[in-house]
Amino acid sequence: MSRIIGIDLGTSTSEAACIVNGAPKLIPNTLGKCITPSVVHIAEDGGILVGESAAEYLFTRPDCTFMEVKRLTGSGEILRAHGKEYSPEEIQSMLLRYLAGCAETWLGEKISRAVITVPAYFTDAQRRATAKAGELAALNVERILNEPTAAALDYGLANLKECRNVLVYDLGGGTLDVTVLELFEGVIDVKASRGNNHLGGKDFDEIIMAALADSGGDERARMRLKKAAEDCKIALSTGEAYQVSLPFLLTAKDGKPISVEKTVSRAEFEVWIREKVESTREPMLTALSDAGLSPADMDVILLVGGSTRIPCVRRLVEESMSAASQSLVDPDLTVARGAAIQAGLLEGSIADGDLVLTDVCPYTLGIASMHEGLYDDRLLFDPIILRNTTIPAEKSKLYHPFTDFQTSVTIEAYQGDSSDIEDNEKLGEVHLTGIPPARRGKEPIEVVFAYDINGILQVKASVVSTGKNISADINTTGVKPRPALDLTKWESANGARQYRPAIRKAEKKIAEGYDENGDLQIVVRRIKEALLLEKGQQAASLRNDLLELLELMK
Ligand SMILES: Nc1ncnc2c1ncn2[C@@H]1O[C@H](COP(=O)(O)OP(=O)(O)OP(=O)(O)O)[C@@H](O)[C@H]1O
Ligand SMILES: [Mg+2]
The missing domain is CATH 3.30.420.40 (ATPase, nucleotide binding domain)
Structure with missing residues (x-):
């Protein structure tokens, strides 16, 4: 070989x-x-x-x-x-x-x-x-x-x-x-x-770039700015200050050249990147x-x-x-x-x-499954492989078609840690047809998740009574990863004001070192995420959790 x-x-x-x-x-x-x-x-x-x-x-x-x-x-x-x-x-x-x-x-x-x-x-x-x-x-x-x-x-x-x-x-x-x-x-x-x-480092570069100048839509100026920002960042890892000098970076509307001359100190840089590092x-x-x-x-x-x-x-x-x-x-x-x-x-x-x-x-993997609620039926995330399970891993679970005489199902695979599928990332789906028509709850379907040593998922589904099965490499091409939320912007989210006192109180406790096992941090992050995703109900219930945690810390 x-x-x-x-x-x-x-x-x-x-x-x-x-x-x-x-x-x-x-x-x-x-x-x-x-x-x-x-x-x-x-x-x-x-x-x-x-x-x-x-x-x-x-x-x-x-x-x-x-x-x-x-x-x-x-x-x-x-x-x-x-x-x-x-x-x-x-x-x-x-x-x-x-x-x-x-x-x-x-x-x-x-x-x-x-x-x-x-x-x-x-x-x-x-x-x-x-x-x-x-x-x-x-x-x-x-x-x-x-x-x-x-x-x-x-x-x-x-x-x-x-x-x-x-x-x-x-x-x-x-x-x-x-x-x-x-x-x-x-x-x-x-x-x-x-x-x-x-x-990563590119985010720190971007923070410095924004502090130096606005390159508008000028791609060449942006590249020069980026290079200068990275040089500055690297110099500040050993030095206390760095002089950025970018002569004739841009041309103003009136035709005059714009140059950038600025000294950045390490202390200043540390304040800029503090939130990201934290x-x-x-x-x-x-x-x-x-x-x-x-x-x-x-x-x-x-x-x-x-x-x-x-x-x-x-x-x-x-x-x-x-x-x-x-x-x-x-x-x-x-x-x-x-x-x-x-x-x-x-x-x-x-x-x-x-x-x-x-x-x-590293992620919890599972499917979207319909649950009967008191007032309405809800699609919830049902975990099959829990995060941090040793790999390779193969886990199976039984499900039933949700309605009477249903002959086909679509199995949607998701990854994430929220019970709300909307908060998790969809990986793809497989269709299982040819289910013998039966009363709801009578015809079990087995769903198998196989996660291999490369971290790639295969989903198999079969009708237990007939042995009919399908197996698919979940086709994830073209599924866009959810854009990362900028948690620092939570205060500008709708209705964020009423959450401020609880979050401030929790952040104070965290800063004072009361949050040994990190519970407060997790709940605070999830509230910010919920606010940014405009999930008012979820944010409200998380705030109750947070208030309870704070109460316990008294
Ligand atoms: N002395 C330094 N001080 C600060 N940042 C540095 C220093 N040297 C390198 N970097 C930054 O480290 C980053 C590159 O690191 P590295 O090569 O480990 O990343 P990568 O492996 O390419 O990225 P990733 O692992 O995220 O895909 C760049 O952002 C670079 O500016
Ligand atoms: Mg790397």
Whole structure:
């Protein structure tokens, strides 16, 4: 069998690695570097540039140069260059093909197999889209591996004798992943994952950009502004202040040039990003409580991703946990190294007994099912696989058609944690026909959810009495992930005013450290979500929960 390479396909940067003499080795690109910017430029004649040489075109040809495409994975969005249309998967495949090509040159052999990493919190649609990108790059995707789990593999291989509780905090260019796992003499047991697919360094860049200037619709000015903002952010990780200088950035209406000259201090920057950084505390606490652990139980914290170099991000992680965060792994390269280790386990270049890995499904998966209510019938979310179940997992449940003599049903699969299906994400649906007509409640239907080791779901349904069954890979292409809610805007939601006193009181308690197990934070977040989604009833009932919690704390 041929060799398998590991690829960290990142929002900002990508890396590839493979096993050489039993250890992970980073693969240099055509410029001899191990880190490749995730940028693709498509030339007029269809020629493709990837990495640093493509990044140069961000300023001169932003119309046919693509960056941060990972955030569009699985969105169904269309990208355009020279009048041609491209899916995000096609652009991602160009990056993958480039990295595989670099590996071919470096190793002197053909590469057709890869392990590709994704954020643990990636949805089913995003995982499928990533696998599709691999396929378009002529790669057999042998495994889709969760990024924090990859970091744990890298740490685990270097520390085979250790028995410890580990928290991986991965804040990259576009995503946040938090994973809690137990390491026991080479056995890596992932307990829980939590995160945010729309939070990362690019959001910090955007905050700085907004503070510097308004680029209007001028794409070139926007790119210059973005570059300056990122330079500023990175400089502030070590320095106390940074001078941004952008001469002749824009032309005003009267034809006069507009330049930007501004000094940004670290203290100022920390205030700007405070709310976003604070918002990463909740996923840490939720992952811990899902794992049945408390901050005091954690022995090791692995900081992964370029954005963990920001001092106030580190401070937040340290404050929230008992163990001091340490640079125990390389924040930029550890995910690719872990992907290579997984590749090594699959190809046999690392002995199976050395490292054993279990991972979890980060979302609750289930179907929409009709429930008879006192006043009306309601469609509710009925969980089948609970979040943080060890994978692969197969679970089944019995249902009945809702009306008399119904001969077909549509089974709609959702992921999420709310009983209200509207709040969860629809993954797709399958139709089961040929149900023998019977009185309601008489003809059971079995629904089976199979969630595989790549995090991809298959749904099967069968009529128990006849054995007639259908099985479908849920087709999720084209299902748009729900846009992430900006919780900081909750106060402008309809009817938010009457919630302010309770939320303020709870936030004060949280700030004073009364919310040890994070319950208050969760309820506050859910109220804000409900308000933003204009779910008044839900918000009201959550407020009662919150008031009860506050009462208990007195
Ligand atoms: N010294 C630094 N200080 C602050 N931010 C930094 C520093 N170095 C890199 N970054 C930021 O880290 C981000 C890139 O990190 P990384 O390469 O880990 O992300 P990625 O793997 O591409 O993204 P993701 O994992 O979210 O898909 C960028 O936003 C970059 O600006
Ligand atoms: Mg990353």
